Amino acid sequence: MRRDDALWAVACFVGGLVLLAAGAYQQRWAPAPLFVGPLAISCAGVAVRRSRPLLSLGLGVVAFLGDFAMGPSLGTVLIITDNLYAAVRYGPRALGRWMLGITSVVAVVTGVVAGILLRQLGAAAIFLVQTALVGVTPVFTGMIIRQLEDQAESERTRAEQVARLAELDRVAAVQAERTRMARELHDMIANHFSAIAIQSTAVLSRKDLSAQTVQNVLESIRENSVQGMSEMRSMIGLLRQDGEEAEAIRRRVAEVEELADRAREAGLEVRLRVTGDARELPAAVDLAGYRIIQESLTNALKHGGEAVDLMIGYRPGLVTLTVDNPVNGAGQGLPGAGAGIIGMRERAALVGGVVEAGPHDQGWRVHAELPTGKTS
Known part of the structure; x- marks a missing residue:
């Protein structure tokens, strides 16, 4: 666990508590204190976002299911987006493509189901957009950032190789001139x-x-x-x-x-x-x-x-x-x-x-x- 990730997890937890205290949740059957549980789980995922990204993803999924069953709450949903983002950016490379497909399918299915149940096209569009914002957007952002980082690393490697080749050429030129x-x-x-x-x-x-x-x-x-x-x-x-x-x-x-x-x-x-x-x-x-x-x-x-x-x-x-x-x-x-x-x-x-x-x-x-x- 990195120190800066742990501090960021504490800040997220405090922010989530503030949103709960402000009533930023949808109450169904559970009292407000129970929402702290999913919030804490998602924040634990933030604490291990770079050291163990797959664990962060698993904690985010568990937190989302629990929070959605009770509400959901705004603070937990926002923190779960960071769990998704961290899993794509720091996890296995193939994970991003899988998660992009899964979250896209989930967003479409959610919109269709909402439209059928509510019998309103507008409601279907709203649920589709909301689900996409929570699931697809952080996954897609993580993929873009990782691609940019890979390109930057590739350019650094290429620059180092060019520098080494230039040094070898310089040494060869000096040796040839000395000869x-x-x-x-x-x-x-x-x-x-x-x-x-x-x-x-x-x-x-x-x-x-x-x-x-x-x-x-x-x-x-x-x-x-x-x-x-x-x-x-x-x-x-x-x-x-x-x-x-x-x-x-x-x-x-x-x-x-x-x-x-x-x-x-x-x-x-x-x-x-x-x-x-x-x-x-x-x-x-x-x-x-x-x-x-x-x-x-x-x-x-x-x-x-x-x-x-x-x-x-x-x-x-x-x-x-x-x-x-x-x-x-x-x-x-x-x-x-x-x-x-x-x-x-x-x-x-x-x-x-x-x-x-x-x-x-x-x-x-x-x-x-x-x-x-x-x-x-």
Whole structure:
């Protein structure tokens, strides 16, 4: 039993006593004090209206039968309407449909019987309306309120689901952006830092280098440092901008000669060969191809021999990238994140392409096929 329901039951009982004292009842054979019994029973139903709605309905029916046999009284009839309403609103869902049918039939039968007994059409209408007000109206009201509550609960559940989905989308977007940023930073910086590490290692390990050779190596180290810092600034500037400015860091496969030159400066012989008619590629494909070549040359510089074969093929609707290099294990001591091949495959997958990387003819081959969406 809820405290507020108990208080409401007491208030109903007091109000019913006031109506009895005011003579708001129809006396047949029973004295006025007997009407307190049905009133108390209906008020007991009010006290358990939410905790035990079926019991509230049963008490209301008993109170109605007893009160109607003696009178009836206005106070008890009004409280019984709350018993009916509470049973529909808080009871089983199917109960409302049954009670609506039952009370409707009772109202019609009451009107018909009254019309037959009194032989007056007006009396039949009055009894029909009164019975409907007492029985059908609270039942119908309870059904409407329950339906509205169900709709509100459904909307709350839907809003919570939408909020959860939005949070999942946000987390996925953040994770995807972090992955993209990590891939970009790795591809931009690893090439330069690998060249710096290899060249500085060579200078430190060789004691027979001439002053001019050392000067050339140091100049190459400085150039790689400056270019690495420049690309890092470009990335930071892009992250600070609003919106998407892909052109701010646009790299093209056609600019691969610059990568080859930097690799040559680091001591790697790059044999570049282009087949087919070079053409403008989609921005995403251009960037993916450029980064794949950059990472392949970095790996060749770290783990390969003295030469690498780089082949770029322009085919109808496709551009192919192939990097072949021997493997001598010279760079095993150099640090690495181990994410280069994973990053290349991710880049290719983002544009609908594929990357194969593995041993080939006592060396290592990276082969990428990137669709361009153009047939010529």
